[in-house]
Amino acid sequence: MVTGREGLSPVMVGRSAELDRTVGLFAALGDPQVAMVSGEAGVGKSRLVRELTGRLPAGTTVLVGRARPSAPGRPFHVLLEAVEPAVRGWDRIPASLSAREDPLMLLLAPVAPRLAPCEDRQYGGEELLQAGIDLVLELAGDRPAVLVFEDLHWADADSVALLGELAVTAGVPLLLIGTYRPEELSRGHPVAALMAGLDRERTVAHVNLDRLDRAATHELLAAVYQRPVPFRVGDAMHQRTGGNPFFLEELIAAAGSDNPEALERVALPWSLSEAVLARLAGLDPRARRVAETAAVLGQRIPFDVLGGVGGVGEDQLIGVLHELVEGGVLVESEPDVFSFRHELTREAVADHLLGRERRRLHEKALGVLLESGSDLDVARQGARHYLRVGSxxxxxxxxxxxxxxxxxxxxxxxxxxxxxxxxxxxxxxxxxxxxxxxxxxxxxxxxxxxxxxxxxxxxxxxxxxxxxxxxxxxxxxxxxxxxxxxxxxxxxxxxxxxxxxxxxxxxxxxxxxxxxxxxxxxxxxxxxxxxxxxxxxxxxxxxxxxxxxxxxxxxxxxxxxxxxxxxxxxxxxxxxxxxxxxxxxxxxxxxxxAIDVAERAGRDDWSGPNLATVAIELHVLEGDLTAARAAAAAGRRRSPGQTGHAKYRWLDVKEAELALASGDLDRATALSEDLAPVYGTGTELEGWYHGLRAQLAAARGDLGVALEEIRRSGVTPEPEAGFEAMIAALHAGADASAVRALVAAMREAHCDDGTDPGWPDELEGALREAEGDAQGALEAYDRAVAFPVTRPAPHAAACHLGAARVLVSLGRRDEARARAGRADALLCRWPGPQQAEARRLFAELGGRARAPTTPVPGSA
Ligand SMILES: Nc1ncnc2c1ncn2[C@@H]1O[C@H](COP(=O)(O)OP(=O)(O)OP(=O)(O)O)[C@@H](O)[C@H]1O
Ligand SMILES: [Mg+2]
CATH class of the missing domain: 1.25.40.10 (Tetratricopeptide repeat domain)
Structure with a gap:
């Protein structure tokens, strides 16, 4: 069918020193030699390796494995890719490796389907590692050979360990080449540790590739256009790309002409991903669609799947693929299997798609995969793939x-x-x-x-x-x-x-x-x-x-x-x-x-109930009861199920509190009953559960139950779980000394970690109010609202309301009216008993009714 090209420039420019150095390592082989080729994405690491292998004597064994971002932790995945072509057809382990027969069968199972591993023994990492080493040595043979591990920054720790072991196996004429992007290597990465070890033994040659300089950029352009390119153009391109060969290629392709002068005239993109997308923009919409589908499907895209998902007929698809291969977007990496010419291209295209589009394409792909036969491999590969992309x-x-x-x-x-x-x-x-x-x-x-x-x-x-x-x-x-x-x-x-x-x-x-x-x-x-x-x-x-x-x-x-x-x-x-x-x-x-991450990852538990509880807290802070209740409902919609399910535990608590606030006792009671079997003894939630039941009892006027539940809410180190109920109980007429005793017990058991330090003052205000200490109550309420952290609007309102009540009792009606007015304002989006109380008091004190609520920006 169609074949792809491997880079626009037929020659590699500006790298002769690096190339000679690595070829020199091969020539000197007696013991293993290690070359670590590093450089930023698209700088030419893979190209250097390709040119190097092209310079080796005919018949030299070259094993190449690439690490994949999609399989970072999978044991030995780089090694397996390197040996796959050699072992794919094996139906038994060759006699020369018989000593390692069993672990090899297990190790190679993913790439040599005809080997039947014995199921009844498991092998430790060490045995598998030794088996892998012997396998490489066997495949390499006695003559100088090359093993390449590409993109080590994505490699699994086992493959890296294998590379390290091979590097110190004396007497083996093996050139080991690793490539990596330094910017992707964190300090504790296995590769960083490997290199530190090899450096100590002085057995590693570091080949760092810089961007192309001005002269090399000119050379590359000349090689692509097969004639010298005007200096202005070359300089401009060098400036624009900083000398990154991949970016250069993308710009050349985006300009889309045989004439280098065109590079000056067309509007060129400024960033790499823009450049990739610009190249796609020039394509027929059908081809663009196929490219997007392919980008989502991953690195290897079988023709059938592409056709099935893209909804394009076979003939059309062949035409479209021709266009994509000609345009340097895709290559046919194996018969009827396509890949992006470069992983960077795929990343840019996939990143550009919205989460929704991506997911839709995946759903279609699943259908096609399932139709194409349900063998184990499809299941394994497919499941892994979908997990990674969040489907x-x-x-x-x-x-x-x-x-x-x-x-x-x-x-x-x-x-x-x-x-x-x-x-x-x-x-x-x-x-x-x-x-x-x-x-x-x-x-x-x-x-x-x-x-x-x-x-x-x-x-x-x-x-x-x-x-x-x-x-x-x-x-x-x-x-x-x-x-x-x-x-x-x-x-x-x-x-x-x-x-x-x-x-x-x-x-x-x-x-x-x-x-x-x-x-x-x-x-x-x-x-x-x-x-x-x-x-x-x-x-x-x-x-x-x-x-x-x-x-x-x-x-x-x-x-x-x-x-x-x-x-x-x-x-x-x-x-x-x-x-x-x-x-x-x-x-x-x-x-x-956070919601964006959850949606991309397909984590319905997070985008649903878990993060809904945070959204509710935020809306409570803002004093928007309707938005808070809507957030609760949305949380359930995103991850459907029955209330009282373990995943809804916190949401149930929060929603019950909202129901209480809006005076919907039936709903609050129902939710608390749903919670009973799932709150979990000894969990943090247990305290909140009892706090909720206490509030409900207080709202029904059942003070005995309320106090008992408050006591039980003290099981967790979060005093807040009980505070709200204590205040509710006081409002319902509970004896202040009984509540004080509960507070003391709770204080003794725990200390507050202070996420909302206004709480104790609000409670103190309510206690003093119940004790008839108007002045003390007023001071406590004032401390609570003056606290230098954001207080939830309904709590700030409760303090103003409390202050208004005690001010009335002190005969300071003007001040009381002002405070009731503030409470009323804070509660403008908090319809329920509390709002009703604020309005009543405000009106009694001669306040003027508020205009109907207008939504505040940012709370939609
Ligand atoms: N010195 C060069 N001369 C000509 N073309 C080059 C040169 N270096 C790189 N290229 C071309 O630039 C493109 C990107 O290079 P390559 O794929 O080797 O980058 P890389 O460093 O391996 O990137 P990645 O980290 O993403 O794997 C390829 O098409 C390659 O052929
Ligand atoms: Mg590469």
Missing amino acids: THQALRLAELGLTEADTDLDLLEMATRAAWAVGQLGLAIEHAGRWLTAAEGDPPAEVEAMRLLARLYWEAGDRERHEAMVAAAVTTAEALGPSPALAGAASTAAESSMLRGEGEAALAWAERALTLARELGVEDVVPAALVNKGSVGRSGLDMDEREKLLKEGIEAAQARGDHHTALRGFYNLLHLRLYSWPLEVSHATLRQ
Whole structure:
């Protein structure tokens, strides 16, 4: 069919020194030699490697594996890609490797479908690593050979370790080449650690590629146009691209002419992604559509899938693909399989699409995949793909489909668990995780992985007992492995657990341990969670600024790794930390960012109920009851299910409070009853649950029950859970001394971590008012509203209203009227009993009724 071209310029310009140096390494082979080729995206690392392999003696064995952003953690994925062409057809392990037969069968299973691995033994990483090394040595043979690992910044730790081992295997004539983008290598990345080790042994040649200089840029242009290019044009292009060859190529393609002078005349884009998109803009709309579809589908796009998803007939599609290949957008990487000419092109096109479009394309692709036969591979690949792009419902369907054929497949079980969790099916997620754990038995690192996620799921389901047992099991299993990625992971889970249970010191200690281990061992994937946990701990001795900084670092690290759950936890905890001290616009903007992440990741649990609770708090701060109730309803719509489901626990509490505020006792009661089976004994929520029941009892005038429920609300270290109910009870006529006793008990048990420090003063005002101490009450209410943090509008109003009442009793009616007026104003969007009271008092004092409410900007 069609073939692609590999770069616009037929010759590689400006790199002769680098090329000679690497060719020289090959010529000198006796022991292994290592070349690390680094440079920014598009600078020409892959091109250099290609030219190098072109210069080797005919018949030299060259194995090339590329790391993929889509598979960062998958064990040995780079190695497997490098050996796949050689082993794809194997139906047994060659005799020369018989000593490693079993681990090799297991290792190669993903790329050599005809090998039948024996299922009854699991192999540790070390055995697989040795098998991988022997395999490479066998494939390389006795003559000098080359092994290339491309884009190491996305590589898995096992492939990197293998590279490191090979580098120090004496007597082997092997040239090892790695390429990477330095800007994507964080400090603890396995590759950074590898290079530090190799540097110590002085066995590595660093080949850093800079952008092309002016002369090389001219040369490249001349090579593309097959004739010298005017100096003005060359200089202008050099200035515009800074000498990045990929960007240069894109601009040349965007100008779209055989005439270099045209480069001066046409309006050229200024950024790389703009350049890519400009190139697409020139295409026929049908071709553009196919390109967008391909960008979403990933790196390898089979012809059939492309046709099925794009809804284009076969003949048309062939024409369109011709156009895309001619235009340098796609290449035919294997017969009937297409790829983007460059990953940078795919990224630019995919990023340009809206989340909605992306998701729609994926849904179609799923249909096509399923029709094309439901073999295991489709299920596995598809599920992984959908999880990565946030089409979690599709991922769940595919993983479960795969499990009908291979019900103990660890990958599928993990993906099914994660997908079920993401779509908010907590029970189902727990089931899959349980099977995953059983299937992982005998493979401690895999067990720890399953236990960690299971621990989280139990917590979310409000099952504290099983949660704690699972955390303990993960720690014990991991401790037995010694310092290891599994132990770093288990420590991070222990930190999270302590944090969730309000054990500040333990949380900090575990988070430190996780961070130290992660950095020592180069296991970057637990770093974001460790940072988030550390920043999320209340009562930890860290101040708010330090915590905010940690959380932001954690969020950034999590996003860089595609760890959506941790990023979302970071956002959630950051918002809770700052809601009362940030300007409202900042909170709104941060919340929008979080929702965006949740939507992209297909995390319905987050974009639905979890973040809805934050939205509600924000609307309460603003005093907009209607918006708050709407946010609650929207949260349920995004992740449908019955009330009283574990995933709605916090939402149920918040919504019940809103129902109470609007005087809808029936709804509040129903929600509190739904909560009863799921609030979870010993969880933070338990206190809020009892606080809510106390408020309900107070609203019904049942003071005995109210006080008893308040006492029970003291089980959590969050006094706020009971404060609101205490105030409600006082308003309903509870005896002030009984409430004082409860306050004292609660103070003794806990200290407030001060997210809303206006609370104690509001309560004190209500107590003094009930005790008949008008002056004391007035002072306390004034302190509460003067507190230098944002107070929720209804609470500020309650203080003004209280102040108005005591001012009346002191005979200071003018001041009382002013305060009632302020309460009334604050409650203008808070229809319910409180608003009614403010209006009545204001009117009684001769205040003039407010005009009908006009919406305040920013609260829509
Ligand atoms: N020195 C050069 N002379 C001519 N063309 C070049 C040169 N360097 C790079 N190119 C072309 O620029 C484009 C980008 O180069 P390449 O793919 O090698 O970049 P890279 O550094 O591997 O990028 P990435 O980090 O994204 O993998 C290719 O089409 C390549 O052929
Ligand atoms: Mg490359």
